[in-house]
Amino acid sequence: MRLASTKTAAILCGGLLLAVSVPASAAVDAKLLDMLKANGQITAAQYTELQTELANDQKEKQIARQAQQETNEQIAATAKKTNELSTFDQKLAWAAKTQFKGDVRVRQETVKVEGSPNNGGKDKDRQRLRARLGAFTEINSQVDSGIRIATGSSEDPRSTNVDLDGYFVKKALWLDLGYIDYHPDQIKNLHVIGGKMLQPWVSMGDVIWDTDVNPEGLALTYKYPLGSSAELFGSAGTYSLKDNVNGEGVQFRNDLRMNAGQLGARFSVTDNLKVTVGGSMYAFQNDEDSRCPTAGSVACLTPQETILNTVAGNASEYRLYEGFSQVDVGGLAVPLSFYGQYVQNTKATDSDKDTAWLVGAKSKVFGLNLDYNYRDIQRYAVVGGFTDSDFAGGVTGSRGHKFKVGYDIDKNFAIGATYFLTKADYSSAPNYRDAKVNTLQLDAEAKF
DSSP states (O other): OHHHHHHHHHHHHHHHHHHHHSOTTTOOOHHHHHHHHHTTSSOHHHHHHHHHHHHHHHHHHHHHHHHHHHHHHHHHHHHHHHHHHHHHHHHTHHHHTEEEEEEEEEEEEEEEEOSSGGGGGTOEEEEEEEEEEEEEEEEETTEEEEEEEEEOSSSOTTOOOEESOSTTOOOOEEEEEEEEEEOOTTSTTEEEEEEEOSOOSOOSSSSSOOTTOOOEEEEEEEEEEOTTSEEEEEEEEEEEEETTTTSSOSSGGGSEEEEEEEEEEEEEEETTEEEEEEEEEEEEESGGGOOOSSTTOOSSOOSSSGGGGGGGGGOOOOEEEEEEEEEEEOSSSSOEEEEEEEEEETTOSOGGGOEEEEEEEEEEETTEEEEEEEEEEOTTTSOTTTSOSSGGGTOSSEEEEEEEEEEEEETTEEEEEEEEEEEESSSSSTTOOSEEEEEEEEEEEEEO
16 A cells, blocks of 8 residues: 555656646647546646646747737838838939039129220120039949039030020020049049040140130040159040031041140149149141131131131131149248240141240238239130130230139138230221220129
């Protein structure tokens, strides 16, 4: 009897140990409970207790499953949202890498030309507006692109001004820039630019090029550092002016083109003395076939506009060689820069009228930006359709002074005044020589 009791106790203990030793995560099997109860290995009270524990365990598992399902759904929703945001971000990636730049300039301009009364409308007392807006985008690490629109009263490449005139009529907008700039990672500081672009060459004056002229074609620019205090720079390009200018066919060889090259260097002589020197060549192809059929046209190569267009048959051909330099002096009470350029047209029809030169100086005094230069542009020295449109009415065969002063009132907002005191060989009536052309410009300009 004692032995039987001991055996029964062992079975009961074994059953209890089995039941207790089942991990909560595995749950107590309901069938096992029934077997233990049927064999008498657990009491009714123990059976009820374990059954309650089983129910609680199942309830906890169900809650855990629901929580896990909700978590999985949340993860899936978050992943979907993240993927959607990623796609959205990719679509708007260009916006993050795009800069919008522009400016608005309001000008009061007074032009006085000696000659016949009112000089056929050449005398001016007018208000003018220039507005430009551009978008410049980093396409990827090797490619940039830019477009810009600007106001303008005509197709003249030298001006984006429009007169405030015409009974509040709307003002025209033109495509001023549109280019692609490829700068490969393998060759640092090399840029290959195609389209209508900013001038890719360095200019120390506006004898050859008005600052508003944006050439069209293909250009390469490159900078090569020489240590920490010097660098070489250069550019080369071929630019389109007129398709099939000679009327002999659509081949490339019949186009009016300009081929250009430039090489220069910047270096520091001392910490307070920096020098820039360089040379350029601008050669026009098929320019002997470019003649202005009517007065006032700018879509041709002539020594200058208007009056000389009536005798366009005398127009020269052009191969321009330019030398330029600038010296920047620091360590003084005020900064000081001297600059200049010299140009010769080796294909001029008159070798006595084939050169142009400019010398000038810049400084900043009491917050005033000061700039002065003097120039002499002989009749066939440069292309009249591209030279500074404000100097002497925009014609060659001219000489005189340019004074400019500017003041920054606040960030990105400035006022300024420019005065041209010039004399031109042909700027008034056809038979009137050596006319004085004096121009005053008062500007207010905001940039953004």
